[in-house]
Amino acid sequence: AIELGGAVRKGETGTTVVFASSFSRTETTETGTEIEQDIPFLKAYTVFNTDQIAGLNGRFDDVASGEDPISRIGDAGRFFANTGALIRHGGTAA
Template identity: 95%
Template sequence: HNGQPYSGINVLLLWSEAIARGFASSRWMTFRQAIELGGAVCKGETGTTVVFASSFIRTETTETGTEIEQDVPFLKAYTVFNTDQIAGLNGRFDDVAPGEDP
């Protein structure tokens, strides 16, 4: 919903899901994002899982008082819905072909 494109494995996951389910739109958002925009996921629709991988630095102090920094990787899963599955967006996220005005 914010224009930030998905990347990595998410591109393949969403592309294959859109083809398998016949979605015309290439736009996706979480349930919460849809609600924030005044939309509602249609009853009976199921979402698609995407993942976000990153890491953060955690600083720990040893018994001797030395600080050690550790890079801690994490993976978080989200469920997203195609805009074809969301009512009430009033065409704001209809796909526009390259070169066309929105």
């Protein structure tokens, strides 16, 4: 939002989302054997809905208009549907 000239309105509350992934690291043991370790990590972010941001001048108002959110995001939509998580679209908060 900042890069686009916007700013979160004072008093707005964001929602925490968590990104989970992993990376591989190769380490050498004391015996000289190389082993590859998969290291999981989590990264938390606070997100805001575009309705909570001033200065975007309606840039994102019609992004999802008329299109089914699941078909709009394709593979990501199928992934999230398969997680069993409660996913709600709409409203004025993330």
